Amino acid sequence: MANIKELSKIPERLTSGHRLCSGCGASIAVRQVLMGTTSPVVTAAATGCLEVATTIYPYTAWAVPFIHNAFENVAATISGAETAYRALKKKGKITKDIKFVAFGGDGGTYDIGLQSLSGALERGHNFVYVCYDNEAYMNTGIQRSGATPTGASTTTAPAGKVSYGKPQIRKDLTAIVAAHHIPYAAQGCISHWNDLVTKSQKAFAIEGPAFLNVFSPCHRGWRYPQSDTIKIAKLAVETGFWPLIEFENGKWSFTYRPKERKPVVEFLKTQGRFKHLFKEENKPVLGRIQKDIDTHWNYLEKLTQATSA
Amino acid sequence: MRERMPGKMHQDETRCKAVILTTHFNGWHGIYFKLNSNNMPTKTKQKEKTKNIVALTGDQAASEAMRQIDPDVVAAYPITPQTEIVMNFSQFVDDGKVSTEMIHVESEHSAMSACVGSAVSGARTMTATSANGLALMWEIVYIAASTRLPIVMPVVNRALSAPINIHCDHSDSMGARDSGWIQIYCENAQEVYENVIVAVKVAEHKKILLPVMVCQDGFITSHGVEGIEIFPDDKVKKFIGEYKLEHTLIDVDNPVTYGPLDLQDFYFEHKRQQSEAMKNAITTIPEVLAEFNRTFGKSHDLIEEYRLNDAQIGIVALSSTVGTTKTVVDELRKEGLKVGLLKPRFFRPFPKERITKALAGLKAVAVLDRSESFSNEGGPLFTEIKAALYESAKRPLVTNYIYGLGGRDIFPEDIKKVYKDLEDIKKNGKVGSLVNYLGVRD
Ligand SMILES: Cc1ncc(C[n+]2csc(CCOP(=O)(O)OP(=O)(O)O)c2C)c(N)n1
Ligand code: SF4
Numbered sequence: 001m002a003n004i005k006e007l008s009k010i011p012e013r014l015t016s017g018h019r020l021c022s023g024c025g026a027s028i029a030v031r032q033v034l035m036g037t038t039s040p041v042v043t044a045a046a047t048g049c050l051e052v053a054t055t056i057y058p059y060t061a062w063a064v065p066f067i068h069n070a071f072e073n074v075a076a077t078i079s080g081a082e083t084a085y086r087a088l089k090k091k092g093k094i095t096k097d098i099k100f101v102a103f104g105g106d107g108g109t110y111d112i113g114l115q116s117l118s119g120a121l122e123r124g125h126n127f128v129y130v131c132y133d134n135e136a137y138m139n140t141g142i143q144r145s146g147a148t149p150t151g152a153s154t155t156t157a158p159a160g161k162v163s164y165g166k167p168q169i170r171k172d173l174t175a176i177v178a179a180h181h182i183p184y185a186a187q188g189c190i191s192h193w194n195d196l197v198t199k200s201q202k203a204f205a206i207e208g209p210a211f212l213n214v215f216s217p218c219h220r221g222w223r224y225p226q227s228d229t230i231k232i233a234k235l236a237v238e239t240g241f242w243p244l245i246e247f248e249n250g251k252w253s254f255t256y257r258p259k260e261r262k263p264v265v266e267f268l269k270t271q272g273r274f275k276h277l278f279k280e281e282n283k284p285v286l287g288r289i290q291k292d293i294d295t296h297w298n299y300l301e302k303l304t305q306a307t308s309a
Numbered sequence: 310m311r312e313r314m315p316g317k318m319h320q321d322e323t324r325c326k327a328v329i330l331t332t333h334f335n336g337w338h339g340i341y342f343k344l345n346s347n348n349m350p351t352k353t354k355q356k357e358k359t360k361n362i363v364a365l366t367g368d369q370a371a372s373e374a375m376r377q378i379d380p381d382v383v384a385a386y387p388i389t390p391q392t393e394i395v396m397n398f399s400q401f402v403d404d405g406k407v408s409t410e411m412i413h414v415e416s417e418h419s420a421m422s423a424c425v426g427s428a429v430s431g432a433r434t435m436t437a438t439s440a441n442g443l444a445l446m447w448e449i450v451y452i453a454a455s456t457r458l459p460i461v462m463p464v465v466n467r468a469l470s471a472p473i474n475i476h477c478d479h480s481d482s483m484g485a486r487d488s489g490w491i492q493i494y495c496e497n498a499q500e501v502y503e504n505v506i507v508a509v510k511v512a513e514h515k516k517i518l519l520p521v522m523v524c525q526d527g528f529i530t531s532h533g534v535e536g537i538e539i540f541p542d543d544k545v546k547k548f549i550g551e552y553k554l555e556h557t558l559i560d561v562d563n564p565v566t567y568g569p570l571d572l573q574d575f576y577f578e579h580k581r582q583q584s585e586a587m588k589n590a591i592t593t594i595p596e597v598l599a600e601f602n603r604t605f606g607k608s609h610d611l612i613e614e615y616r617l618n619d620a621q622i623g624i625v626a627l628s629s630t631v632g633t634t635k636t637v638v639d640e641l642r643k644e645g646l647k648v649g650l651l652k653p654r655f656f657r658p659f660p661k662e663r664i665t666k667a668l669a670g671l672k673a674v675a676v677l678d679r680s681e682s683f684s685n686e687g688g689p690l691f692t693e694i695k696a697a698l699y700e701s702a703k704r705p706l707v708t709n710y711i712y713g714l715g716g717r718d719i720f721p722e723d724i725k726k727v728y729k730d731l732e733d734i735k736k737n738g739k740v741g742s743l744v745n746y747l748g749v750r751d
């Protein structure tokens with residue numbers, strides 16, 4: 001459990017003045033995650049909104065060491081930094097205890113950076129990987145990604161006369177990561193800050209790779225008023241659209257369970273990207289989305305039971 | 310024997326005698342040589358007390374230099390014909406012969422990405438690759454140079470796909486000639502060994518700070534055994550000194566942002582600085598080489614001129630073909646022909662002044678390219694040399710030969726034919742065909 005008084009004492013690592021949109025979920029995700037440790041941190045980010053908006057030369061919003069290398073290789077880049085740290089520490093050239101954390105968008109993580117992430121997890125580097133998941137390639141103008149949910153309209157899978165948006169389901173990245181049998185992986189959401197900071201504390205505390213998949217709404221891409229970011233994030237959790245789960249030493253568990261899961265339309269209807277689904281001809285898609293969520297929820301229930309012993 | 314050994318090194322007798330083949334076949338297709346069971350260099354002959362001559366392949370020479378350099382971090386991925394470097398070095402790591410942390414990455418893209426993360430953190434960092442591996446890391450090859458990181462990378466030259474081919478040509482590294490890396494081309498395994506050591510010092514020089522590729526010919530050099538003089542470990546260590554980066558990523562007390570978004574207002578200036586670094590390199594590398602020569606009793610230079618002084622016609626070539634050409638030069642000289650040879654050791658930075666000066670007195674010059682540029686204007690070495698000569702008041706007639714693609718052998722007869730063509734050009738005072746192909750069925 002995180003204590004808000006204690007957290008407020010941790011100096012800001014990502015400072016204000018960056019050029020992410022107001023109400024952007026990404027910066028909230030980063031700040032909450034970085035509250036998970038009081039140790040010095042070295043940060044890295046993949047190409048994407050977070051990186052381009054926080055490091056426009058000659059300015060930087062990062063009060064801690066930061067590196068951006070390219071789009072698909074943040075996990076490999078942090079591998080190199082973390083290994084250099086171990087090499088130099090072994091030789092006594094550096095004495096401090098340092099934590100390493102990499103941030104990637106869903107594009108940089110689910111898609112183009114998946115190989116590099118998988119390699120780094122398998123090699124067992126001591127780092128935390130954070131996917132700030134806004135369910136599309138926002139930086140390049142809201143294109144579909146492997147994280148884009150069924151029915152969302154994006155600029156490369158737009159709703160049209162013969163299309164209801166993305167027909168496929170999104171990848172279960174957290175499960176893919178857990179399949180590497182790393183010590184810790186979890187899904188968090190910026191609306192549930194205590195849950196997320198607690199998960200981040202665990203991720204930073206363990207030896208070896210840890211992974212956080214953080215639901216980070218983007219009002220530009222999802223088309224809702226910027227003031228609604230937290231409200232919409234909360235609805236994703238309350239509807240089961242984004243389950244708050246955790247994979248710790250081989251065991252799956254829910255860290256938060258809504259008393260009663262709200263219908264997913266409560267979440268979908270708040271955003272322009274799903275607007276077309278409410279047309280008469282697309283109603284079956286709404287049904288399918290609800291069914292997919294129920295199926296996945298039941299699967300998670302069984303998974304937690306199966307691994308709880 | 311010599312006739313059937315295309316591209317073999319031109320060696321003095323001492324070295325030839327020192328070659329002892331304690332090899333057995335290892336691995337697929339029986340191409341790999343292995344020295345003893347643990348891949349350690351075999352001590353062969355102590356010709357002079359001070360010289361330690363061992364039998365090594367080009368790949369082993371590169372890994373032996375890496376052992377002595379003892380980099381903090383190596384991140385690499387295997388690809389023929391570079392694989393042996395990674396294998397040998399991994400053995401050094403696992404036998405505790407080096408203090409290096411090895412990152413067994415899942416691809417070359419991640420190899421170069423991890424190298425960037427490591428070098429920027431203040432660790433002396435190396436990798437190695439060939440062909441498709443270099444192509445896969447392309448994006449980050451540019452980023453490494455533009456971030457001004459002194460990464461050293463042996464490149465074992467191999468043809469680029471398609472069609473897939475594991476043998477030597479220079480299409481891989483030549484494609485990367487404008488990536489901002491320094492490029493050294495090695496005539497033989499001895500040079501591989503020495504140039505890898507030189508590369509560290511060049512890359513890390515305060516006035517340069519650029520990554521370096523040390524290129525050797527796949528299989529011809531990488532898998533051919535030579536007697537190589539190995540310097541004492543402590544002397545190498547002393548020569549290369551410590552890697553000290555001014556602002557490291559992991560200096561948490563002095564946080565730095567690396568790799569920012571750099572737009573219209575600054576990007577150009579940063580690129581301009583990068584060009585300046587390459588300009589510094591052309592004047593600074595000779596200083597490093599002079600120190601190397603003083604320390605190890607060698608005579609390295611940006612270029613090597615072979616019997617060029619009074620020559621009337623000459624060939625320009627890179628890497629192992631230089632050895633074959635030297636043999637031909639010697640033969641033709643015996644027949645009284647005034648032939649010579651120019652070997653650019655460094656291709657990046659391009660030693661323009663030195664090359665144009667060396668060629669100025671010749672009547673006709675043939676440039677041998679082991680890669681195509683598909684510009685219809687000849688190979689990359691040719692077009693650069695031709696352009697460089699444009700400003701010379703006295704310049705020879707020039708012609709180009711593309712040869713050896715996909716590992717096609719080049720024989721002394723081929724080179725003799727080139728010299729014969731040059732004789733004709735000299736006589737006629739004009740070049741017939743500008744771009745020619747050597748040793749290909751038309
Ligand atoms: C190799 C490569 N391909 C494509 C791009 C273009 N690109 C830059 S950021 C980006 C999308 C980023 O999406 P995501 O990772 O989800 O981050 P977001 O912008 O949504 O925060 C793309 C396609 C690139 N920079 N590099
Ligand atoms: S486009 Fe979306 S992800 Fe990008 S800065 Fe704006 S709100 Fe954030």
Ligand SMILES: [Mg+2]
Pocket residue numbers: 105106107132133134135136137138
């Ligand atoms: Mg995204």
